[in-house]
Amino acid sequence: KDKIPAHTTFVKGSATNNGVFKDGEITWTKENVANGETVVVTFKVKVDDNVNGDKILNKANVADGNNNFDTNETTNPTATKPVKSVFNSKDTNTSIDGKEVKAKDELLYKITYKNTTGQVQKVVIKDKIPAHTTYVENSADNGGTFANGEITWTKENVADGETVEVTFKVKVDENVNGQKILNKANVVDGSNNFDTNETTNPTATKPVKDVFSPKDTKTSIDGKEAKAKDELLYKITYKNTTGKEQKVVIKDKIPEHTTYVEGSATNNGVFKDGEITWTKENVANGETVVVTFKVKVDDNVNGDKIVNKANVVDGSNTFDTNETTNPTATKPVKDVFDSKDDKTSIDSNEVKAGQELLYKITYKNTTGKVQKVVIKDKIPAHTSYVENSADNDGT
Incomplete structure (x- = not known):
């Protein structure tokens, strides 16, 4: 048997x-x-x-x-598959595999290999630095050598039953935005070739702000000129990529030089004291939340920029969105002077027969783009044009 x-x-x-x-x-x-x-x-x-x-x-x-x-x-005997772990560099006892990390966080990776092949082995461990991170100089212990984005450890004569442990550190890039930090190592011992398990650390996605005309909610007008009485529609898009369910709070202050359009905040937004607040409980990992509202540009806007950004809190993350900008045109200014004194305005002052008046028109382009500008001025009644007095190529 x-x-x-x-x-x-x-x-x-x-x-x-x-x-x-x-x-x-x-x-x-x-x-x-x-x-x-x-x-x-x-x-x-x-x-x-x-x-x-x-x-x-x-x-x-x-x-x-x-x-x-x-x-x-x-x-x-059979070979033991090596194990990969990830920690916050300040706490090397608690694994953060699967946990969210943030820009500038320092991560410590550990590879643990045990020789169970029944014989002495030469062991080579290789680990490529994960995307969206930067290697912390000289952090590879146990004789690890960093070159071309990869760390290599070579261990001669590892006895049967012996364990080899190696570590290194990386820093999460500042511009990480919803990408997952993934890492696995490769271990060769004799005729065995193993990839370790893969560690995963999700990162939060920065929410996005955009602005549209309510008549065309597909074409962004960020950077485009807005006019008095125009109605603008703002949209904030948030996606949960933190790896777990989150409570999300979005706040947006109504931009200066505008008025909130009553009842326009979608998705249960609450308007109070010039600010709209959206509170979303239990937003699942991978779920996207989109909220919108409308404002009307003030009648007396005059060259002011309509700027707006929102703030989003999800769990321990706090983000300001990008800022949208809509320039407005500046109303040109007309003034009148005695031609002998072009510094002191005489608007509304009495003038006399035979007096020579100098008119000045000042225009500033605040539309956000290059413009062709045509200025026309009819000579006022009860005056005669002074020949060749129009400067700046006036005809």
Whole structure:
């Protein structure tokens, strides 16, 4: 009798010499085996895919007459898959695999390898620095060498049963925005080649602000000129990429030089004291929240920029969105002076017959783009134009 060893699967039909497989055990029954006769039986097993440092042990039991023997035990060690872990560099005892990280956070990665191959091994560990991070100079311990974005550790003569542990640090890039920080290492020991498990650290996505005309909510007018009495529609888009459910609070102050359009805040936004607040409980990881509202540009806007940004809090993250900008045109100014004194306005002052008046028109382009400007001025009644007095190529 022979029980199939743990961590293996019996190869169907492989038992020779009429062996019968049942309930994880093969049985051979041989009647009338003569004195001096030899019986040889064989069978096959396949080592399981998930074997990981386990020893494949096997022995058979033989009963002949009154004798009952266990055979010697065969042993086949298997390699142990190395393990990758990630920590905040300030706390190397608590794994943060799967937890959210932020821009500028310093992460410590640890690779743990144990030699269970049954023999001395040369071990080479390689780890590419994850995307969206920067290697912390000289942080690779245990003789690790950093070159071309990868750290390499080479360990000669690692004894059977010996454990090798190596670490290094990276800093999360400042412009990380919803990307996952993924990392795994590769370990070669003798003829074995393993990729470790992959660690994952999600990052938050910065919410986005945009502005539209309510008549066309597909075409952004960020940076485009707005006019008095124009109605603007603002949209804030937030996506939860933090790796867990979040309570999200969005706040947006109504921009200067505008008036809130009553009841325009979608998605249960509440307007109070010049600010709209949206509170969303239980926003699932991967879920997107979009909120909008409208304002009307004031009648007396005059060259002022309509600027707006929102603030979003999700869990421990606080973000200001990008700022939208809509320039407005500046109304040109007309003034009048005595031609002998072009510094002191005489608007509304009495003038006399024969007096020479100098008119000045001042225009400033605050429309946000290059403009062709045409200025026209009719000579006022009761005056005569002074020949060639129009400057700046006036005709």
